[in-house]
Amino acid sequence: MINNSQFASRLTTIMTYYQLSASGFADKIQVPRSSISHLLSGRNKPSLDFVLKVIKEFKEVELYWLLNGKGTFPASTSPAPDKGQIDERKGGDTPDSAITAHHRTIDRSKKALEKIVFFYTDGTFKEYMA
Template structure:
Protein backbone atom coordinates (compact mmCIF):
# COMPACT_ATOMS: atom_id res chain seq x y z
CA UNK A 1 0.00 0.00 0.00
CA UNK A 2 1.30 3.42 -0.92
CA UNK A 3 1.96 5.72 2.04
CA UNK A 4 0.27 9.04 1.11
CA UNK A 5 2.63 11.19 3.19
CA UNK A 6 5.77 9.62 1.71
CA UNK A 7 4.29 9.72 -1.80
CA UNK A 8 3.68 13.47 -1.37
CA UNK A 9 7.33 13.95 -0.34
CA UNK A 10 8.47 12.13 -3.48
CA UNK A 11 6.18 14.32 -5.61
CA UNK A 12 7.77 17.39 -4.05
CA UNK A 13 11.21 16.00 -4.96
CA UNK A 14 10.00 15.76 -8.56
CA UNK A 15 8.82 19.38 -8.48
CA UNK A 16 12.21 20.49 -7.20
CA UNK A 17 14.21 18.35 -9.64
CA UNK A 18 12.26 19.55 -12.68
CA UNK A 19 11.88 23.10 -11.31
CA UNK A 20 8.07 22.93 -11.46
CA UNK A 21 5.31 24.04 -9.14
CA UNK A 22 2.23 21.89 -8.50
CA UNK A 23 0.21 23.69 -11.16
CA UNK A 24 2.80 23.33 -13.93
CA UNK A 25 3.42 19.70 -12.94
CA UNK A 26 -0.33 18.98 -13.23
CA UNK A 27 -0.38 20.63 -16.65
CA UNK A 28 2.67 18.67 -17.81
CA UNK A 29 1.13 15.27 -16.95
CA UNK A 30 -2.36 16.37 -18.03
CA UNK A 31 -4.24 16.09 -14.73
CA UNK A 32 -6.31 18.60 -12.80
CA UNK A 33 -4.55 20.87 -10.33
CA UNK A 34 -6.95 19.69 -7.63
CA UNK A 35 -5.62 16.15 -8.07
CA UNK A 36 -2.12 17.31 -7.17
CA UNK A 37 -3.44 19.30 -4.22
CA UNK A 38 -5.35 16.28 -2.88
CA UNK A 39 -2.28 14.05 -3.23
CA UNK A 40 0.01 16.55 -1.52
CA UNK A 41 -2.41 17.00 1.38
CA UNK A 42 -2.79 13.23 1.82
CA UNK A 43 -6.52 13.37 1.10
CA UNK A 44 -6.23 10.99 -1.87
CA UNK A 45 -3.94 8.17 -2.83
CA UNK A 46 -2.50 8.19 -6.36
CA UNK A 47 -4.41 6.31 -9.04
CA UNK A 48 -2.66 3.94 -11.43
CA UNK A 49 -3.46 6.36 -14.25
CA UNK A 50 -1.76 9.22 -12.36
CA UNK A 51 1.34 7.16 -11.59
CA UNK A 52 1.66 5.96 -15.18
CA UNK A 53 1.35 9.52 -16.50
CA UNK A 54 4.21 10.60 -14.22
CA UNK A 55 6.44 7.70 -15.27
CA UNK A 56 5.65 8.20 -18.96
CA UNK A 57 6.19 11.99 -18.88
CA UNK A 58 9.36 11.88 -16.78
CA UNK A 59 11.56 8.95 -17.87
CA UNK A 60 14.05 9.56 -15.03
CA UNK A 61 11.37 8.50 -12.51
CA UNK A 62 11.47 4.83 -11.54
CA UNK A 63 8.03 3.39 -10.90
CA UNK A 64 9.20 1.45 -7.85
CA UNK A 65 10.82 4.56 -6.37
CA UNK A 66 7.70 6.66 -6.96
CA UNK A 67 5.41 4.12 -5.30
CA UNK A 68 7.62 2.78 -2.51
CA UNK A 69 10.60 5.09 -2.19
CA UNK A 70 12.98 2.24 -3.00
CA UNK A 71 15.34 2.57 -5.91
CA UNK A 72 16.88 5.68 -7.36
CA UNK A 73 15.75 9.09 -8.43
CA UNK A 74 16.76 10.30 -10.87
CA UNK A 75 17.00 6.92 -12.48
CA UNK A 76 20.58 6.07 -13.26
CA UNK A 77 21.13 5.43 -16.92
CA UNK A 78 22.12 1.83 -17.48
CA UNK A 79 23.19 0.46 -20.81
CA UNK A 80 20.45 -1.77 -22.14
CA UNK A 81 21.25 -5.07 -23.73
CA UNK A 82 18.71 -5.12 -26.51
CA UNK A 83 18.52 -7.74 -29.19
CA UNK A 84 18.02 -6.63 -32.76
CA UNK A 85 14.41 -7.05 -33.85
CA UNK A 86 15.19 -10.09 -36.00
CA UNK A 87 16.66 -11.94 -32.99
CA UNK A 88 13.65 -11.47 -30.71
CA UNK A 89 11.85 -14.75 -30.15
CA UNK A 90 8.24 -15.11 -31.23
CA UNK A 91 7.48 -17.44 -28.35
CA UNK A 92 7.10 -16.74 -24.66
CA UNK A 93 8.10 -19.41 -22.08
CA UNK A 94 5.70 -20.04 -19.22
CA UNK A 95 6.89 -20.73 -15.71
CA UNK A 96 6.17 -24.36 -14.82
CA UNK A 97 5.39 -23.59 -11.17
CA UNK A 98 2.81 -20.85 -11.77
CA UNK A 99 -0.85 -21.62 -12.14
CA UNK A 100 -2.37 -19.84 -15.08
CA UNK A 101 -5.42 -20.24 -17.26
CA UNK A 102 -4.51 -22.25 -20.30
CA UNK A 103 -4.91 -20.17 -23.42
CA UNK A 104 -6.31 -21.82 -26.51
CA UNK A 105 -2.98 -21.53 -28.28
CA UNK A 106 -0.96 -23.14 -25.45
CA UNK A 107 1.23 -26.10 -26.30
CA UNK A 108 1.79 -28.32 -23.26
CA UNK A 109 4.64 -30.25 -24.91
CA UNK A 110 7.05 -27.35 -24.85
CA UNK A 111 5.42 -24.85 -22.43
CA UNK A 112 5.21 -21.97 -24.87
CA UNK A 113 2.55 -19.69 -26.24
CA UNK A 114 2.99 -19.17 -29.94
CA UNK A 115 2.36 -15.50 -30.60
CA UNK A 116 1.88 -16.03 -34.31
CA UNK A 117 -1.46 -17.66 -33.42
CA UNK A 118 -2.67 -14.48 -31.67
CA UNK A 119 -4.82 -12.10 -33.69
CA UNK A 120 -2.77 -9.90 -36.01
CA UNK A 121 -4.82 -6.87 -34.89
CA UNK A 122 -3.01 -6.84 -31.54
CA UNK A 123 0.21 -4.89 -31.14
CA UNK A 124 2.62 -4.96 -28.24
CA UNK A 125 2.45 -1.65 -26.41
CA UNK A 126 4.77 -2.30 -23.47
CA UNK A 127 6.83 -5.13 -22.03
CA UNK A 128 7.73 -5.05 -18.34
CA UNK A 129 10.25 -7.44 -16.80
CA UNK A 130 10.11 -7.81 -13.02
CA UNK A 131 13.19 -9.09 -11.19
CA UNK A 132 13.25 -10.92 -7.87
CA UNK A 133 15.13 -8.04 -6.19
CA UNK A 134 12.09 -5.77 -6.69
CA UNK A 135 13.47 -3.90 -9.68
CA UNK A 136 12.03 -3.91 -13.17
CA UNK A 137 12.66 -2.79 -16.73
CA UNK A 138 10.00 -1.41 -19.05
CA UNK A 139 10.28 -1.38 -22.81
CA UNK A 140 7.79 0.76 -24.74
CA UNK A 141 6.83 0.31 -28.37
CA UNK A 142 7.70 3.46 -30.30
Protein backbone atom coordinates in the same frame (compact mmCIF):
# COMPACT_ATOMS: atom_id res chain seq x y z
CA MET B 1 0.03 -0.09 0.46
CA ILE B 2 1.19 3.40 -0.43
CA ASN B 3 2.01 5.80 2.40
CA ASN B 4 0.34 9.09 1.41
CA SER B 5 2.83 11.40 3.12
CA GLN B 6 5.86 9.59 1.71
CA PHE B 7 4.31 9.56 -1.77
CA ALA B 8 3.65 13.31 -1.42
CA SER B 9 7.30 13.80 -0.43
CA ARG B 10 8.47 11.93 -3.54
CA LEU B 11 6.14 14.05 -5.72
CA THR B 12 7.65 17.16 -4.15
CA THR B 13 11.12 15.78 -4.91
CA ILE B 14 10.16 15.30 -8.57
CA MET B 15 8.68 18.80 -8.82
CA THR B 16 11.78 20.33 -7.22
CA TYR B 17 14.11 18.37 -9.52
CA TYR B 18 12.27 19.58 -12.62
CA GLN B 19 11.71 23.04 -11.14
CA LEU B 20 7.92 22.78 -11.52
CA SER B 21 5.20 24.25 -9.36
CA ALA B 22 2.27 22.03 -8.43
CA SER B 23 0.17 23.61 -11.18
CA GLY B 24 3.01 23.28 -13.71
CA PHE B 25 3.42 19.62 -12.76
CA ALA B 26 -0.34 19.03 -13.18
CA ASP B 27 -0.31 20.70 -16.58
CA LYS B 28 2.73 18.67 -17.68
CA ILE B 29 1.07 15.31 -16.93
CA GLN B 30 -2.37 16.57 -17.97
CA VAL B 31 -4.30 16.09 -14.73
CA PRO B 32 -6.50 18.57 -12.87
CA ARG B 33 -4.50 20.89 -10.62
CA SER B 34 -6.72 19.93 -7.70
CA SER B 35 -5.54 16.31 -7.94
CA ILE B 36 -1.94 17.41 -7.23
CA SER B 37 -3.14 19.48 -4.29
CA HIS B 38 -5.09 16.53 -2.88
CA LEU B 39 -2.13 14.18 -3.29
CA LEU B 40 0.34 16.61 -1.69
CA SER B 41 -1.98 17.18 1.28
CA GLY B 42 -2.41 13.43 1.77
CA ARG B 43 -6.16 13.64 1.17
CA ASN B 44 -6.11 11.22 -1.79
CA LYS B 45 -4.07 8.23 -2.85
CA PRO B 46 -2.66 8.24 -6.39
CA SER B 47 -4.62 6.41 -9.06
CA LEU B 48 -2.97 3.99 -11.46
CA ASP B 49 -3.68 6.45 -14.28
CA PHE B 50 -1.88 9.22 -12.35
CA VAL B 51 1.18 7.05 -11.65
CA LEU B 52 1.40 5.95 -15.29
CA LYS B 53 1.24 9.55 -16.48
CA VAL B 54 4.10 10.51 -14.14
CA ILE B 55 6.43 7.72 -15.24
CA LYS B 56 5.54 8.26 -18.91
CA GLU B 57 6.28 12.01 -18.80
CA PHE B 58 9.35 11.88 -16.53
CA LYS B 59 11.72 9.18 -17.75
CA GLU B 60 14.03 9.54 -14.74
CA VAL B 61 11.25 8.43 -12.36
CA GLU B 62 11.29 4.71 -11.61
CA LEU B 63 7.92 3.13 -10.86
CA TYR B 64 9.16 1.26 -7.79
CA TRP B 65 10.80 4.39 -6.37
CA LEU B 66 7.66 6.46 -6.94
CA LEU B 67 5.38 3.91 -5.26
CA ASN B 68 7.61 2.53 -2.49
CA GLY B 69 10.62 4.80 -2.14
CA LYS B 70 13.00 1.96 -2.96
CA GLY B 71 15.71 2.64 -5.48
CA THR B 72 17.06 5.93 -6.71
CA PHE B 73 15.88 9.12 -8.29
CA PRO B 74 16.76 10.19 -10.91
CA ALA B 75 16.90 6.76 -12.52
CA SER B 76 19.43 7.70 -15.21
CA THR B 77 22.98 6.63 -14.44
CA SER B 78 24.34 10.08 -15.23
CA PRO B 79 22.46 12.79 -13.33
CA ALA B 80 22.30 16.33 -14.62
CA PRO B 81 25.49 18.25 -13.75
CA ASP B 82 23.73 20.61 -11.34
CA LYS B 83 21.65 17.97 -9.53
CA GLY B 84 22.88 15.12 -7.35
CA GLN B 85 21.31 11.69 -7.27
CA ILE B 86 18.84 11.19 -4.44
CA ASP B 87 18.91 7.81 -2.74
CA GLU B 88 15.98 7.28 -0.36
CA ARG B 89 17.62 4.20 1.12
CA LYS B 90 19.99 6.65 2.80
CA GLY B 91 17.22 8.86 4.09
CA GLY B 92 16.85 10.97 0.93
CA ASP B 93 20.27 12.62 1.25
CA THR B 94 22.57 13.21 -1.67
CA PRO B 95 25.60 10.87 -1.39
CA ASP B 96 28.74 12.57 -0.07
CA SER B 97 30.73 11.71 -3.19
CA ALA B 98 28.12 13.41 -5.41
CA ILE B 99 28.25 16.52 -3.23
CA THR B 100 32.04 16.63 -3.42
CA ALA B 101 32.06 16.12 -7.20
CA HIS B 102 29.32 18.70 -7.67
CA HIS B 103 31.08 21.16 -5.37
CA ARG B 104 34.22 21.06 -7.51
CA THR B 105 32.30 21.87 -10.73
CA ILE B 106 30.68 25.07 -9.45
CA ASP B 107 32.04 28.31 -10.86
CA ARG B 108 31.19 30.54 -7.91
CA SER B 109 31.51 33.76 -9.89
CA LYS B 110 28.47 32.78 -11.99
CA LYS B 111 26.32 31.23 -9.25
CA ALA B 112 23.83 32.92 -6.96
CA LEU B 113 21.59 31.37 -4.35
CA GLU B 114 18.05 31.06 -5.67
CA LYS B 115 16.22 29.10 -2.99
CA ILE B 116 16.59 26.68 -0.10
CA VAL B 117 14.04 23.92 0.45
CA PHE B 118 13.64 21.95 3.68
CA PHE B 119 11.79 18.61 3.40
CA TYR B 120 10.20 17.26 6.56
CA THR B 121 9.44 13.64 7.40
CA ASP B 122 5.69 14.35 7.50
CA GLY B 123 5.75 15.10 3.75
CA THR B 124 5.66 18.88 4.09
CA PHE B 125 8.32 21.30 2.95
CA LYS B 126 9.34 24.90 3.50
CA GLU B 127 10.82 26.98 0.71
CA TYR B 128 12.98 30.07 1.23
CA MET B 129 13.66 32.32 -1.74
CA ALA B 130 16.84 34.39 -1.92
